[in-house]
Amino acid sequence: MSNYKSETQLDLDPDFKSFFEDFYATSDTPDAHEHYVKYFTDDATLIMASTKVHGSDEILALRKSMWEKVESRSHNPIKIFPFGAYADQVMLHGTVKYGLKSGGEKEIDWAARAKLVKEEGKVKLAFYQVYLDTAAMAN
Structure with missing residues (x-):
C-alpha cells in the first residue's frame, strides 16, 4: 500500500499536497x-487517457467504469x-499498480495535469487530465 506522499520542487500550498494524498487514497x-x-467541482472536466467527461454525473459514471476489470489499484504519486x-x-x-479481476497485476507510469480551486475552504479539482499508456494495460 502506498503512503500517497510525493515530492515537490517548488512551494506548494500545503492544502493541495494533503488534497492529493487523500484523493489518491480514495481513488x-x-x-x-x-x-x-x-x-471535483460540480462542473469539472476529467480526461482519463482518451475519455473526456464533464460534471459530477459523468465523472461518477467514468469512475465506476474504471473498476469494471480492476480488483485493486495502488497509486504512488512520486512528484x-x-x-x-x-x-x-x-x-x-507517478505509478499505479492494478490487480486485475482476470488475474495478475500491471504497473504503469502515469502523468497528470490538474487545476485546483478552493470552494468553501475545500480543495477541489476543476480540471484533471491523466496521461497513461493504455496499451500497457492491454498486454
Missing part, C-alpha cells in the same frame, strides 16, 4: 465512487510539479 478504494466525485510557487495548476508523475 484506490473500490467502493468510494460517490466520495471520489466530491474531489508534484507546480506551475510556479503556490500555483493552482500542477503536473504530477
Whole structure:
C-alpha cells in the first residue's frame, strides 16, 4: 500500500499536497465512487487517457467504469510539479499498480495535469487530465 506522499520542487500550498494524498487514497478504494466525485467541482472536466467527461454525473459514471476489470489499484504519486510557487495548476508523475479481476497485476507510469480551486475552504479539482499508456494495460 502506498503512503500517497510525493515530492515537490517548488512551494506548494500545503492544502493541495494533503488534497492529493487523500484523493489518491480514495481513488484506490473500490467502493468510494460517490466520495471520489466530491474531489471535483460540480462542473469539472476529467480526461482519463482518451475519455473526456464533464460534471459530477459523468465523472461518477467514468469512475465506476474504471473498476469494471480492476480488483485493486495502488497509486504512488512520486512528484508534484507546480506551475510556479503556490500555483493552482500542477503536473504530477507517478505509478499505479492494478490487480486485475482476470488475474495478475500491471504497473504503469502515469502523468497528470490538474487545476485546483478552493470552494468553501475545500480543495477541489476543476480540471484533471491523466496521461497513461493504455496499451500497457492491454498486454
